[in-house]
Amino acid sequence: MEYRIVEGKENIKVEDVVRLLKMTYWADSRPVEKIDKSMENSKCVGLYVDGVERLVGFARVISDYATTYYLCDVIIDEDYQHKGLGKALVSYVVSMPDYKGLRGLLVTKDAHKLYEKYGYEIINDRAMMRSPES
Secondary structure (H helix, E strand, C coil): CCEEEEECHHHCCHHHHHHHHCCCCCCCCCCHHHHHHHHHCCEEEEEEECCCCCCCEEEEEEECCCCEEEEEEEEECHHHCCCCHHHHHHHHHHCCHHHCCCEEEEECCCCHHHHHCCCEEECCCCEEEECCCC
16 A cells, blocks of 8 residues: 655644544544644644545654654544554654654553554553663
8 A cells, every 4th residue: 555654734634633533532522723733733744545635644743852752643544544554654753853862652542562563662551652762
């Protein structure tokens, strides 16, 4: 499956992110205004599948760019899950130069195995951390 990854809120429609987040347990009722503001104050990464007009994957990163980044709102459209796109999106984010040498944090209820492949270790039942050396 061919896909492309884009960076920046200007390359991602807020309506598409709202649609994806409605598929989640953590942000299904998050107001559009909060989604828009969160995108304004984060690094946004989107994934598009060739031949599909709408956004298929999304992730947001919050960082001080000196010590730590927080990976959040990682979602792949339900129709495109289990096709390697989540791996592609996470791999892209963790390899971004802005986050090299920084500690990565995230919270997940059920995707520990995915993130472990990219150097994240379980801190407790939901929090995970990736060391700056990873």
